[in-house]
Amino acid sequence: MFSFAVFISGNGSNLQAIISATQSGAIDGKICCVLSNKKESYGLVRAQEANIPCIVIEHQNFKSREEFDNAIVQSLKEYTPDLIVLAGFMRILTPVFIRPYLGKIMNIHPSLLPKYPGLNTHQKVIDNEDAQHGVTVHFVDENLDSGPICAQSSMQVKSKDIEELKKSIHELEHKLYPKVIQDFAKGNLKLKKEN
Numbered sequence: 541m542f543s544f545a546v547f548i549s550g551n552g553s554n555l556q557a558i559i560s561a562t563q564s565g566a567i568d569g570k571i572c573c574v575l576s577n578k579k580e581s582y583g584l585v586r587a588q589e590a591n592i593p594c595i596v597i598e599h600q601n602f603k604s605r606e607e608f609d610n611a612i613v614q615s616l617k618e619y620t621p622d623l624i625v626l627a628g629f630m631r632i633l634t635p636v637f638i639r640p641y642l643g644k645i646m647n648i649h650p651s652l653l654p655k656y657p658g659l660n661t662h663q664k665v666i667d668n669e670d671a672q673h674g675v676t677v678h679f680v681d682e683n684l685d686s687g688p689i690c691a692q693s694s695m696q697v698k699s700k701d702i703e704e705l706k707k708s709i710h711e712l713e714h715k716l717y718p719k720v721i722q723d724f725a726k727g728n729l730k731l732k733k734e735n
């Protein structure tokens with residue numbers, strides 16, 4: 541059976557949408573573990589309630605990003621995930637993690653990439669008076685927020701209230717991410733290898 545790990549750092553509303561999709565059968569697969577770099581992440585509670593194994597690896601306990609990434613690689617060995625789903629995981633991963641999982645890591649980003657990589661995307665949309673905003677699911681490679689795009693979903697910007705914008709973007713994310721994971725599970729989505 542297709543199995544995947546979900547990495548989080550916070551609230552985990554995307555994780556919740558993904559858990560629900562595995563429970564309803566919209567994703568044909570199971571979450572083998574949820575990993576967080578923060579022990580207080582509310583997403584860990586969501587995972588426990590769904591009886592999903594949790595791993596906490598706190599980045600501040602490591603001297604370098606590479607050592608942290610190596611600890612993640614080691615901890616995942618017993619789960620052998622087919623895919624790593626980054627869902628609000630707020631750490632930049634290094635090649636130590638990315639290389640062994642290349643083509644098997646995806647991330648969701650709250651903007652229409654390549655517009656607005658990095659943080660504060662909603663504020664940038666408001667400041668630039670953009671008519672459109674949206675979300676992107678992309679494969680993760682060694683560059684920040686710039687791996688090949690799997691799918692995007694967009695909306696008209698109707699409000700300049702950042703909280704309202706954030707809420708609408710989350711709703712888009714919760715619909716899009718489970719669909720993309722299911723596409724990957726079915727073998728319909730593959731990272732093209734560069735020559």
Ligand code: GRF
Pocket residue numbers: 548550551552553554555627628629648649650710713
């Ligand atoms: C999402 O907006 C996602 O795009 C970004 O971090 C946020 C995580 O939200 N990478 P949640 O923890 O899933 O609620």
